[in-house]
Amino acid sequence: MRKIILSTLLILMSAWVYGGGYRVTLQGQKALAMGHTGVAIVQSSESVFFNPAGLVYLEDTLNVTAGISGVFMNIAYQNTVTGVSERSESPMGMPFYVYASYKANDWMAFGLGVYVPYGSEVRYPEGWAGSHLVNSIALQAIYIQPTVSFKLNDIISFGGGPIFAIGSVDFDRSVNRTLTDLEGNRSTVNVEASNVTSWGWVASTMIHFTENLHFGATYRSKIDLNADDGQATFQNIPNSPLTPFEDSKIAAGLPMPAEMTVGISYDYKDWIFAFDYNRTFWNAYHSLDIEFQNPNIPDSKNSRNYKNSSIYRFGLQYDVNQTFALRGGYYYDKSPVRAGYFAPETPRNDSSNFTAGMTVNIGSNFQIDAAFLYSYYKEINASYDYYYEDGVAVPFGGTYKSNAFAPSIGITYKM
Amino acid sequence: MKNYLKYTLLIFLAGFYGCEPEFENSVDDPGFYSSGSADFSRYVAVGNSLTAGYTDGALFISAQAYSYPNLMASKFQFVGGGEFNQPLMNDNIGGMKLGGTQILPNRLVLSVDANGNFSPVRMDAVPTTDAGTKLSGSFQNLGVPGAKSYHLMAPGYGNVAGILQGTANPYFVRFSSSENATVIADAASQDPTFFSLWIGNNDMLGYATSGGSGVDQTGNMNPETYETNDITDPNLFAAIFTQQVDALIQNGAKGVVFNLPEVTAIPYFNTVPTRVIPLDASTAAMLNSQFEPYNNLILPGLQAAGIISSDEAQMRKINFVSGQNFPIMSDDELTDISNLLMGTPFNLPVETAKLLGQLRQVNDDDLIVLTASSVIGTIPDTNNPLGIIGVSIPLEDQWVLTKKEQDRVKQATQAYNITIKTVAESRGLAFVDVNQALQRVANEGIPYDGGILTAQFVVGGTFSLDGVHPTPKGYAYITNLAIDAINRTYDATIPKVNVGDYPSLTLHNN
Numbered sequence: 001m002r003k004i005i006l007s008t009l010l011i012l013m014s015a016w017v018y019g020g021g022y023r024v025t026l027q028g029q030k031a032l033a034m035g036h037t038g039v040a041i042v043q044s045s046e047s048v049f050f051n052p053a054g055l056v057y058l059e060d061t062l063n064v065t066a067g068i069s070g071v072f073m074n075i076a077y078q079n080t081v082t083g084v085s086e087r088s089e090s091p092m093g094m095p096f097y098v099y100a101s102y103k104a105n106d107w108m109a110f111g112l113g114v115y116v117p118y119g120s121e122v123r124y125p126e127g128w129a130g131s132h133l134v135n136s137i138a139l140q141a142i143y144i145q146p147t148v149s150f151k152l153n154d155i156i157s158f159g160g161g162p163i164f165a166i167g168s169v170d171f172d173r174s175v176n177r178t179l180t181d182l183e184g185n186r187s188t189v190n191v192e193a194s195n196v197t198s199w200g201w202v203a204s205t206m207i208h209f210t211e212n213l214h215f216g217a218t219y220r221s222k223i224d225l226n227a228d229d230g231q232a233t234f235q236n237i238p239n240s241p242l243t244p245f246e247d248s249k250i251a252a253g254l255p256m257p258a259e260m261t262v263g264i265s266y267d268y269k270d271w272i273f274a275f276d277y278n279r280t281f282w283n284a285y286h287s288l289d290i291e292f293q294n295p296n297i298p299d300s301k302n303s304r305n306y307k308n309s310s311i312y313r314f315g316l317q318y319d320v321n322q323t324f325a326l327r328g329g330y331y332y333d334k335s336p337v338r339a340g341y342f343a344p345e346t347p348r349n350d351s352s353n354f355t356a357g358m359t360v361n362i363g364s365n366f367q368i369d370a371a372f373l374y375s376y377y378k379e380i381n382a383s384y385d386y387y388y389e390d391g392v393a394v395p396f397g398g399t400y401k402s403n404a405f406a407p408s409i410g411i412t413y414k415m
Numbered sequence: 416m417k418n419y420l421k422y423t424l425l426i427f428l429a430g431f432y433g434c435e436p437e438f439e440n441s442v443d444d445p446g447f448y449s450s451g452s453a454d455f456s457r458y459v460a461v462g463n464s465l466t467a468g469y470t471d472g473a474l475f476i477s478a479q480a481y482s483y484p485n486l487m488a489s490k491f492q493f494v495g496g497g498e499f500n501q502p503l504m505n506d507n508i509g510g511m512k513l514g515g516t517q518i519l520p521n522r523l524v525l526s527v528d529a530n531g532n533f534s535p536v537r538m539d540a541v542p543t544t545d546a547g548t549k550l551s552g553s554f555q556n557l558g559v560p561g562a563k564s565y566h567l568m569a570p571g572y573g574n575v576a577g578i579l580q581g582t583a584n585p586y587f588v589r590f591s592s593s594e595n596a597t598v599i600a601d602a603a604s605q606d607p608t609f610f611s612l613w614i615g616n617n618d619m620l621g622y623a624t625s626g627g628s629g630v631d632q633t634g635n636m637n638p639e640t641y642e643t644n645d646i647t648d649p650n651l652f653a654a655i656f657t658q659q660v661d662a663l664i665q666n667g668a669k670g671v672v673f674n675l676p677e678v679t680a681i682p683y684f685n686t687v688p689t690r691v692i693p694l695d696a697s698t699a700a701m702l703n704s705q706f707e708p709y710n711n712l713i714l715p716g717l718q719a720a721g722i723i724s725s726d727e728a729q730m731r732k733i734n735f736v737s738g739q740n741f742p743i744m745s746d747d748e749l750t751d752i753s754n755l756l757m758g759t760p761f762n763l764p765v766e767t768a769k770l771l772g773q774l775r776q777v778n779d780d781d782l783i784v785l786t787a788s789s790v791i792g793t794i795p796d797t798n799n800p801l802g803i804i805g806v807s808i809p810l811e812d813q814w815v816l817t818k819k820e821q822d823r824v825k826q827a828t829q830a831y832n833i834t835i836k837t838v839a840e841s842r843g844l845a846f847v848d849v850n851q852a853l854q855r856v857a858n859e860g861i862p863y864d865g866g867i868l869t870a871q872f873v874v875g876g877t878f879s880l881d882g883v884h885p886t887p888k889g890y891a892y893i894t895n896l897a898i899d900a901i902n903r904t905y906d907a908t909i910p911k912v913n914v915g916d917y918p919s920l921t922l923h924n925n
Contacts, residue, residue: 083442242922
């Protein structure tokens with residue numbers, strides 16, 4: 001037994017991660033600590049996100065849980081031809097969640113969740129070698145999701161509800177590789193849109209094959225966030241009719257892709273073993289296009305051409321005693337980015353992710369949940385080949401190496 | 416328990432700040448790039464405007480950042496390069512003042528008029544760089560715009576008192592170590608371990624850009640008798656260049672030297688076409704009738720009298736056609752017949768005689784200089800609308816580099832280049848064949864990751880708005896040529912610059 005605890009702790013101490021594209025998989029500290037598994041686990045109101053169908057099986061009438069993570073994403077870039085090396089200076093991202101569930105009667109429960117499934121925060125040194133692609137980007141989509149969950153019997157249940165999404169984006173880059181003002185300052189454009197809203201939905205089911213073996217499946221629909229009232233602000237533009245750049249309203253859209261999760265969990269004495277499989281339908285993300293209302297400014301087309309991607313998640317939990325539960329997990333996150341489309345704004349190749357965490361019970365109503373994620377990206381030689389200057393493709397490539405850390409803390413109240 | 420969690424979190428936080436991703440082989444690791452057999456710890460650059468980073472007809476801060484020595488020094492950082500300071504101008508306007516009076520013009524910017532035509536114009540601003548304000552510190556870029564080979568060895572070239580007499584250079588005055596310092600001594604006294612030397616362009620360029628208005632001083636070894644637009648004697652150049660290199664390598668420094676592009680590769684001489692005058696049939700016929708006596712009486716007469724050769728008589732004939740025409744010009748190498756024309760039997764009025772004195776039409780062997788575009792076709796005297804330069808008023812000699820003049824420039828350039836190559840080889844220095852490279856730019860173009868560098872004015876990307884000096888993109892290309900040569904010669908692996916990342920023209924409407 002001691003050996004097993006030690007190895008769990010080793011997982012905890014070694015490593016973890018963060019999703020492909022701009023998906024942020026930090027939707028519950030208990031689940032995160034177990035490799036962000038949870039579609040087939042009934043344990044807390046985190047199920048509002050992972051599997052609404054599970055809420056109806058919760059023992060307590062009222063379950064409230066909230067948490068926040070600090071995401072530290074580090075990107076190193078170098079090009080051996082020029083000797084250029086750069087490191088991202090990304091600020092800490094702080095995705096959060098709040099879930100509540102209420103068991104109305106024996107066969108029906110209601111839930112409400114607010115969480116941040118999509119987001120990205122990357123900042124490079126101003127004017128760095130790839131600044132014509134991105135200087136900085138901060139994007140986030142907050143989902144607000146009321147759900148209902150009901151069971152047909154003790155074996156099978158269903159859940160689901162609408163999702164109201166609120167998105168914002170702030171994107172900054174150089175206009176191109178060479179345009180400057182008289183002082184030699186690079187010409188830049190900032191694109192900003194906020195309070196972009198749209199609707200989607202979630203549906204799920206849970207099946208208890210045996211008392212110990214559980215199955216879950218959750219589908220979350222695609223939500224297109226289309227901003228038609230964004231603002232582009234240009235800076236350091238030379239005073240010349242040869243440059244059409246001036247501040248303008250913009251329209252732009254970004255898909256929050258659909259996601260399908262299936263998984264099983266198995267209870268054995270004080271242990272829970274879980275496996276989840278995520279499929280994210282990234283093929284919805286063709287291109288990041290910015291249309292300027294000012295007709296003189298050429299629209300910005302940035303091909304992305306993402307492909308659907310998979311994540312394989314493994315987690316385990318060990319209840320040490322009444323007070324402590326320890327968790328560990330691992331997931332392998334396949335990147336949705338195709339070769340030749342590796343843009344520095346989301347430089348995500350396949351990642352290995354290590355998670356660990358614990359819950360401390362304080363009395364019978366309160367829990368403190370802590371989790372830690374370390375994402376490891378292998379060194380990769382990659383390029384983005386779809387940036388054009390006067391119709392000529394100008395690839396931007398080099399070697400990237402990234403990692404991410406996300407210490408996370410949460411609190412749970414149940415009654 | 417709460418404290419325990421808090422401390423755990425703090426330890427985690429402290430942990431990731433120290434957990435930056437590290438490359439297996441980082442470009443910043445010592446030894447990733449090799450300096451080969453060279454030592455870049457003290458690099459000095461010596462030369463003229465090209466070395467200073469001069470572009471768009473001026474020197475200014477943002478241009479100096481793109482000087483090829485500065486770009487090279489930034490890459491030498493990977494192989495043990497030390498500090499590299501440049502005598503920065505005071506602004507991005509580019510002109511210079513001396514005691515409140517502007518003595519050098521501002522930079523050129525690409526400007527658009529109301530009709531959408533664009534052309535280089537001088538930036539409209541008051542420059543803040545004063546030649547009388549001495550910079551403090553030591554400078555590793557000793558590129559002095561306007562310097563000829565022998566200027567680098569001339570004591571007093573950095574003495575403010577000599578600027579107005581023309582014995583000193585306002586750029587060198589700003590950073591010379593003393594009034595009697597020479598550029599070469601200021602470079603050599605820094606005990607360089609590596610140097611670059613690109614000098615000699617101005618030893619013939621002034622002659623060329625002035626349409627050959629100077630003197631070819633070949634045979635005259637005394638530079639004190641030279642004027643600005645003269646061609647330096649190639650033997651003098653050889654002696655001086657050798658001395659300069661030997662001064663720079665006296666303590667065992669390695670280095671790179673650059674040869675000189677032939678001027679015919681640069682847009683200053685290739686932009687204005689020789690057939691620049693558009694005429695309709697009736698105007699051409701009218702003009703031809705006016706020149707008929709000159710063609711059919713005067714020239715044959717003078718030829719018969721043995722005053723001009725038959726070749727000259729042929730060359731001097733004027734003929735306009737419907738379509739694009741050669742302008743008429745005054746060629747100071749032709750026999751001056753104005754006095755004869757004023758006398759018997761011609762008895763022409765003074766003005767007509769002067770007009771015809773050294774008259775001929777430009778031909779395909781000539782090169783019209785860039786700045787002539789602002790003169791050709793203009794009417795200098797509004798009271799005489801028929802007096803059009805190039806049509807009825809001859810283009811002055813300074814606007815045209817004739818075949819003979821081109822040959823003198825070419826001969827000098829070739830002679831200088833033999834010296835440069837010979838000295839480089841005998842001293843084991845890296846050698847950059849700029850001449851060949853710019854011929855390639857002019858003839859076929861050089862591809863880079865965003866297009867093709869050509870020698871076309873304004874749009875070619877290589878040459879700035881003055882038609883002579885490179886753009887930052889052009890300098891970046893030259894930087895890579897130099898790094899290639901250094902890597903080859905000294906078995907080094909210095910990284911290069913990405914040409915497409917560098918600007919070409921600056922757009923601005925005053």
